Amino acid sequence: MPLPDSSQYIPHLAFDSVVFGFSKGKLKILLMEYHATGWLALPGGFVKRDEDLENAVKRGLQERTGLEDVYLEQFHTFGTIDRFQPEVMKSILLASGAEVPEDYWMLDRFFSIGYYALLDHEKVTLTPDILSDSIAWYEVDQLPDLIFDHNKIVQKALQTLRENLDRKLIGGNLLPERFTMNELQAVYEAILGEKLRRTSFQRKMLSLDILERHEKLFTGKSHKAPYLYSFKP
């Protein structure tokens, strides 16, 4: 297997994406499992020498999820010296059946620029990268140990997402285009990690004048049918 070539990419610089989805009442993120080692990591990548940073991150996401247009936000760049663990990267590369030169660029010290993405779980088609056996959804509340400082990166992403939730009204990006008020509340509860009062949540959301109301969602029990909403364009 040919490894990525150093002449194509900016050395020392990676990005890692914390991709949030929402399913069955749970907030989840995407993790890759590396060949043979079983190690888990965030989906990430490198920036091409003639590529904008944000385009590189979008390209990485598109390759893993099939989606071209997702809500994406940069939140922090990680650059401590203890991220430098060449033996870990070497094991990953060797487990992929690659020949790894001593001075190979991927074994050097890397800074990682963290992005979080919010997308509709249902729309995703998952594809592993060349170093991975699989890519799958994991519940944020029950994450396993990840390589390097990736657990810390997830926590920082989650903290930023919580801080931005009200100000940027971004929770809806985790839902299909049309949703019920209960579904929207469940997304907010999953992100904030706490239960919200139904009446005050509903009153607040309606007072912001950001939702458009559509027909009811008929389920058979029509006397209980909730309205469907979408975000105003």
Added chain:
Amino acid sequence: MPLPDSSQYIPHLAFDSVVFGFSKGKLKILLMEYHATGWLALPGGFVKRDEDLENAVKRGLQERTGLEDVYLEQFHTFGTIDRFQPEVMKSILLASGAEVPEDYWMLDRFFSIGYYALLDHEKVTLTPDILSDSIAWYEVDQLPDLIFDHNKIVQKALQTLRENLDRKLIGGNLLPERFTMNELQAVYEAILGEKLRRTSFQRKMLSLDILERHEKLFTGKSHKAPYLYSFKP
């Protein structure tokens, strides 16, 4: 003049600091003026190969301001391809009287990690770096044109500072240890770019239970003397 050596620093990676101070009712930042060219830029620097990112930024600030312990926050990493302007950097280096090899590392594409700092204007001792004639305070409201995307970096820093102002209660870092309520209000007004109502500002600040009240500031007109406050530890 010897230029920084590529073997000491991580290539392609810089940091830029937006250093906020408050003086005479105005919010200001520090800018460096490069030799001969007259070009203005944010104070910044590079990360040593064996140095944590945040320590590099602190080192840079300490060299320019003399301060070791300042409020510092990372806000964004800038990585568009249009930042790559080797002729600009070459002019700056040549104007410093340096010999600049064609493949010199500082002429390559750079990503810049933006930090903002909040400090007490009165405590600063300004020192230019080897490429600069001067370093000085400039009013944020009346900034001149800066090199590269540095005007954009300042705007993004200011936006983040505004968004963080209430949540993190950081405005006080721009004041001396003891200050009057009017001085605190003036800082908030300068950051937000708008006038605040005195009574509601005061009520809100006192209700947060973060301020400690000290003796009055005696100015001669003792019947009008305002109280001094400090932030609770």
